[in-house]
Amino acid sequence: MTRPTVIREISARDIRFPTTLEGDGSDAMNEPDYSCAYVVVKTDTELEGYGLTFTVGKGNEIVCCAIKAYTQLIVGKRLADIFADFGGFYRDVVQHGQLRWLGPEKGVTHLATAAIFNALWDLWARMEGKPVWKLLADMAPEQIVSLVDFRYINDLITREEAIGLLKAGQQGKEDRLAKLLAQGYPAYTTSCGWLGYPDDKIRQLCEEALTEGFDVFKMKVGADVQDDIRRIQIIREMIGPDRKLMTDANQRWDVNEAIDWMKKLAPFKPYWIEEPTCPDDILGHATIAKALNPLGIGVATGEQCQNRIMFKQFLRGGALQFCQIDSCRLGSLNEIIAVLLMAAKVNIPVCPHGGGVGLCEYIQHISMFDYLCVSGSMENRVTEYVDHLHEHFVTPVIMKKGHYQVPQAPGYSIEMKADSLDMYEYPKGKVWQKLFDDGIYERE
Structure with missing residues (x-):
């Protein structure tokens, strides 16, 4: 052509x-x-x-x-x-x-x-x-950094620091690529935890997800605390006491309400609470994180964090323990790379948001590039998977044993069927x- x-x-x-x-x-x-x-x-x-x-x-x-x-x-x-x-x-x-x-x-x-x-x-x-992940992974550190607008974030990471971070990440990259190709990138499933699902459907979907090899789960919370306690107990009974189970309030609560609510769910060992309050309230998230960290509950947020400047403040202010970039809320990979670099500098794991049409297709590339070239780690990192609407894409995600398989087709995996x-x-x-x-x- x-x-x-x-x-x-x-x-x-x-x-x-x-x-x-x-x-x-x-x-x-x-x-x-x-x-x-x-x-x-x-x-x-x-x-x-x-x-x-x-x-x-x-x-x-x-x-x-x-x-x-x-x-x-x-x-x-x-x-x-x-x-x-x-x-x-x-x-x-x-x-x-x-x-x-x-x-x-x-x-x-x-x-x-x-x-x-x-x-x-x-x-x-x-x-x-x-594929996009490889396009990025094959670039020299200087070329990757040239994609980023460092204005307003130089006080957290400079261009020179970013180049140094990426150069250090070159060590062991081939070994990481071999591991990625062999097993894929770890995912968690949200598909069994939607708030509107009846109990029997929750049980069925949990059982199916376990059969498919998922070890990490997420459920929606926030409408009624007693209902949440009942639902989280069902899911915890289905998946066992040791698998990670995250919760997501989708911005429902005020700050003090979030703290009180999550204390009631703490006996069920939630790994994180996602979007506990207004996505713009950086200080509020920091207050929630300070209160919940002694209970072993982290704060995850970012799917509606609108730019790299807000992420800078979240990352610097102790307002999150898990950074959830969104492939469409931010201004494409040009801005996403900036957030990956900042998160790597302060050692905060990036766990991309994948609920919605096409987001899983995008974020598999982002997580794989992050692992290969930026963070160099899968520790405490897991990427969201929602089993909806993939049939409408020409090259949809492939999931095996709870892991995203490495995309091979050229592009960003986002072309939809005519x-x-x-x-x-x-x-x-x-x-x-x-x-x-x-x-x-x-x-x-």
Whole structure:
């Protein structure tokens, strides 16, 4: 295939799945319809790049509009120029003199830039004939660091420190790669712990997950403390006393409420409490962490942490013990790499967020790159897995014995099947038209 030279078009489609109907993804704050703003970057050849940003339904159309607002900054650009200084190009787009007013580097505009730059990463990897994790792992430390905007985070890690960290990470990389190829990257399952599931379904899914080789589990909490005690007891009885069990409140509580609630769940040995309070409350998370650490309960957060600057404060302030980056909330790998580097410097494990459509496909690449080149460790690190909607992807994740298997296909594993896009495009897709006609959903 002829190598592409220029970007000709960027399209965005509103794709939604009616997951509310089965309770999939239900938690103490959300009843989501897993959705995404799906981007295709078209070039002057047949080669294309694919990306998406995850949402939970209403408002997905706003992200699509934001994506369109950025296309004028990218269409017509030469790919050689973009990838020769990908870090500089990222900064120019994100810091546009007018569009940044809507952020900066947060909210809908940042979700939009993530979708676009995720697609550019996919395109770059396809051009090189490599999966994204390998594209990154094959780069020299200086090239990796050139992808990052260090503005506002130099007080935690400098460019020079990052290069030194990555150079140190070169030692033993081939051995780590051999281990990764042999066994994969460890995962935990959230699929048995959704808040809206009945008890018999929880038991069934726990049994299935154990059969599939999972040793680490997560459940949703936060709506009713007595119900949480009953549900956590069921799961603990199913998985045994020694397997790790995490809890996730999805921002439901105030600070003191979170502390009191988790003290009541402490006898069941939760490994962490995820998103116990407002995702912007760094001081609140630090207070919760200080209170719960003596009980052996860590604080995990980050899936709605909107930029590297907030992560800097979480990491420096003792506000988390597990760093949960999100592949779409941050501005693509360009910003994710910055967080990986900061977390490695302060020795905080990164455990990416994977609930939602396409996120598991993304984060397998991130965790594998982190292991190979940045942290060099799997200790206290585990990557989320949710068994939903993978059938809609051309190269979906492969899970064996509770481990992500190493992706081999070029790209970011995020290309969706054409039939799925047509069936689930909102509101004109056949699935949605039937739901409207049957009166299950109201037309907007």
